[in-house]
Amino acid sequence: MIMLGMFCVRVFSGLMGFRATPRVRSLHSFPGITVAQIDEEVAKLLQLKAQIGGDDGKHQFVLKTAKGTRDYNPKQMAIREKVFSTIIGCFKRHGAETIDTPVFELKETLTGKYGEDSKLIYDLKDQGGELLSLRYDLTVPFARYLAMNKITNIKRYHIAKVYRRDNPAMTRGRYREFYQCDFDIAGQYDAMIPDAECLKIVHEILSGLDLGDFRIKVNDRRILDGMFAVCGVPDDKFRTICSTVDKLDKMPWEDVRKEMVNEKGLSEEAADQIGEYVSLQGGMDLAERLLQDQKMSQSKQACAGLSDIKLLFSYLQLFQATDKVVFDLSLARGLDYYTGIIYEAVLTQAGVATVSTEAQNGAEESVSVGSVAGGGRYDGLVGMFDPKGRKVPCVGVSIGIERIFSIMEQKAEAAAEKVRTTEVQVMVASAQKNLLEERLQLVSELWNAGIKAEVMYKKNPKLLSQLQHCEESGIPLVAILGEQELKDGVVKLRVVASREEKEHIK
Amino acid sequence: MIMLGMFCVRVFSGLMGFRATPRVRSLHSFPGITVAQIDEEVAKLLQLKAQIGGDDGKHQFVLKTAKGTRDYNPKQMAIREKVFSTIIGCFKRHGAETIDTPVFELKETLTGKYGEDSKLIYDLKDQGGELLSLRYDLTVPFARYLAMNKITNIKRYHIAKVYRRDNPAMTRGRYREFYQCDFDIAGQYDAMIPDAECLKIVHEILSGLDLGDFRIKVNDRRILDGMFAVCGVPDDKFRTICSTVDKLDKMPWEDVRKEMVNEKGLSEEAADQIGEYVSLQGGMDLAERLLQDQKMSQSKQACAGLSDIKLLFSYLQLFQATDKVVFDLSLARGLDYYTGIIYEAVLTQAGVATVSTEAQNGAEESVSVGSVAGGGRYDGLVGMFDPKGRKVPCVGVSIGIERIFSIMEQKAEAAAEKVRTTEVQVMVASAQKNLLEERLQLVSELWNAGIKAEVMYKKNPKLLSQLQHCEESGIPLVAILGEQELKDGVVKLRVVASREEKEHIK
Secondary structure (H helix, E strand, O other): OHHHHHHHHHHHHHHOOOOOOHHHHOOOOOOOOOHHHHHHHHHHHHHHHHHHHHHOOOOOOOOOOOOOOOOEOHHHHHHHHHHHHHHHHHHHHOOOEEOEOOOEEEHHHHOOOOHHHHHHOOEEOOOOOOOEEEOOOOHHHHHHHHHHOOOOOEEEEEEEEEEOOOOOEHHHOEOOEEEEEEEEEEOOOOOOHHHHHHHHHHHHHHHHHOOOOEEEEEEEHHHHHHHHHHOOOOHHHHHHHHHHHHHHHOOOHHHHHHHHHHHOOOOHHHHHHHHHHOOOEEOHHHHHHHHHOOOHHHOHHHHHHHHHHHHHHHHHHHOOOHHHEEEEOOOOOOOOOOOOEEEEEEEOOOOHHHHHHHHHOOHHHHOOOOEEEEEEEOOOHHHHHOOOOOOOOEEEEEEOHHHHHHHHHHHHHHOOOOOOOOOOOEEEEEOOOOOHHHHHHHHHHHHHOOOOEEEOOOOOOOHHHHHHHHHHHOOOEEEEEOHHHHHHOEEEEEEOOOOOEEEEEO | OHHHHHHHHHHHHHHOOOOOOHHHHOOOOOOOOOHHHHHHHHHHHHHHHHHHHHHOOOOOOOOOOOOOOOOEOHHHHHHHHHHHHHHHHHHHHOOOEEOEOOOEEEHHHHOOOOHHHHHHOOEEOOOOOOOEEEOOOOHHHHHHHHHHOOOOOEEEEEEEEEEOOOOOEHHHOEOOEEEEEEEEEEOOOOOOHHHHHHHHHHHHHHHHHOOOOEEEEEEEHHHHHHHHHHOOOOHHHHHHHHHHHHHHHOOOHHHHHHHHHHHOOOOHHHHHHHHHHOOOEEOHHHHHHHHHOOOHHHOHHHHHHHHHHHHHHHHHHHOOOHHHEEEEOOOOOOOOOOOOEEEEEEEOOOOHHHHHHHHHOOHHHHOOOOEEEEEEEOOOHHHHHOOOOOOOOEEEEEEOHHHHHHHHHHHHHHOOOOOOOOOOOEEEEEOOOOOHHHHHHHHHHHHHOOOOEEEOOOOOOOHHHHHHHHHHHOOOEEEEEOHHHHHHOEEEEEEOOOOOEEEEEO
């Protein structure tokens, strides 16, 4: 009791103090009190908590990775590197540079960028010093990077992990730690040319990865806002109604309508008008028709968006990419920072294994198999970071690589493919005992000559186990040392698959 | 005053409660009080703090990366990728697979693995659910991975960022977020064969990167422990005295001795005996001499370590790597988990720029320019994670890549090298106006053919600005479209450097 009593008194007296802003300070009478003191007391409390927890029992230890995360084993890594090489190959073909940013940012850098999704941001513990958060995407760090370095033109890709405290669905490739592969074009350019290149890139990557058929839905934030305006949505409800429309790929219109009316307080009439528009899909022709639409054409914003959609389709024709692109008014995308065109790619056929997984959980999700890429134009984001508010128009795309990994892994498993996880060319083996030194010397010579080679870490390994290792890990050649060969100054080289042998002068 | 008063009362009453373990509970009389309540109060305090900070002024926004972290710009990325390709090339030459693990682990996974350095671990905020920490190195996650997947044999590399709340020294390549490049061999093998390969790898990588001369210091935890025992260090002080010895590369013996005697309570006599041993350096001969040393030879542990050092040197001779390796009794390495051989590579000559930076801060550090690789044997770590304590012997090495990046960047800057940041082969340009569609069509054809190509995102760019872009970013070829060429069905291809031109049938 004595110890705890003292602790409480100390903490209490500490708590009475925190740094007050000039305005707040007048409210109370404790001078010279700082935020650092709050930090200190917090640290003490948490330390105490750790001590309490530690006493609970010695071996409650759980052997697992954090919720929503996973390790990659060597086979998964081999698949991952193959996918990355296709994607990076495409980014480089389009002339992109690459950058990297830290995994955490100042908390305030992320504040106010993600709308309702902000609650999914991972914060770091306040251990003194700056308040930090794990990055939620690569776009906000990119905008911060541009503003900080006063860069007005760049075409860059960035492949790195991002973090979201979302509800994980690991079998479907939804993790709390996951890779994003972003390609963005920043700079003041003529309308829709960089935007069309982003869509071309999605088209190339999804075709190149051979994931089955796909569709790229496009829409424009200005069309959505114009539509909301002409349907009678109050200005201050645009963003929240937009978030609700965004759920159309996950729930039926009836539920979306209910959320609009019951939760967001929209009139039934407005909701029904929205309902009519968001059921529309088409191509350049739909954009033309809507430009003639009595209601829609009243919105200048909507018209600007519709004209750009037309222009976009004309460029996509030159890129031979219109076959997969659909103008879809139900596409909203949840993030706050988009200002113009938005897009999302979905696979329309799932791999066999994927479909069966989803069937177990009920079949209603089989229509929209999953978004594998998304992006859009965000002309205001960099300006939010610039002290003078200077704008740098940007458009970009993010490839949802985890979903793609899942599909590729399931494919490899289904095909029972043998995935090699090393590139070793030669195994240095011995047929007799006491040849460790000779093996080490030979493997070292091979390494020095740039040849990928292995040796068993045993003094006297059996020839059979050395050959078995070759077969298991797909090593094509084995160099066999024996006493006779050493006398003759030769090495016997055997092709593992055919057992063909040849002697080489050492 | 009223608000704050209420706040304090609320927090105070909250603080009186925390979950007590059975043992602690008897000390006080508040029942039903939980850790969750502490968390809640902590969250409230931090929220309050954020509000205080946030009210200070609307735009105190600081445009920066978190302390001790940095962005990589495209030039730095180009250098980074070159270094990685050398290192990965070496790991693959030695037959390593690769794995990846999440950036954060359960907090308890990291607990008790890092000795006095544990205070440098970044914790995530408790937002409900598991308590998480950012990984401090790649070794502990590797051991966790092995135990979790019951893997007893693997040779793997892992390149990823790790996190330490250390005092950053950015000009010298010391960051709070930094890359580690780890290579480890797990499995029950004959003594010192995998250990020698790890040193061979350090030798190959540091030679391959061409960083100037280097030395690899080796020692053995068993020799250190044996030495502590025969010098009269009490058993329970081995680890803390070892931490102090580890500081010998950063401070002179006098200060190390002072810390041992004054802070750690070691006798002056014991400290002086340690002082004699830790001044010794040599090769296989030194190991032989110490095996005969009257005092040292009393320790079985030390003798086992010394015999292994002899064996190691014999294998290194076969690998032609002894030229850079020194047996150095002052090498301690701070981490708790090492059980056998330990090593550390240092550059003995710094790049020009590095030396001048250090000269500014006083010249005393010019001898040991900096550790660029380190590692050792840790036979007990995996067993700490295995529910049944099954051991998997491991030995590995970690390349300190940030230090290497710094040197390479300074080198590139000093040489005023032109580093290309893209791989674009052709720029599709136009000599006249109104050829946007033709340019887009041609660049799309090139992309489809796998050629790295760019086009300016303007309707009517000037030929000069298109050519300037080629020169600035090192694009070797430009395909120029003009009305005449279009009529003739050809494309004019110009070599940017020589201005040589040729017509090609389109």
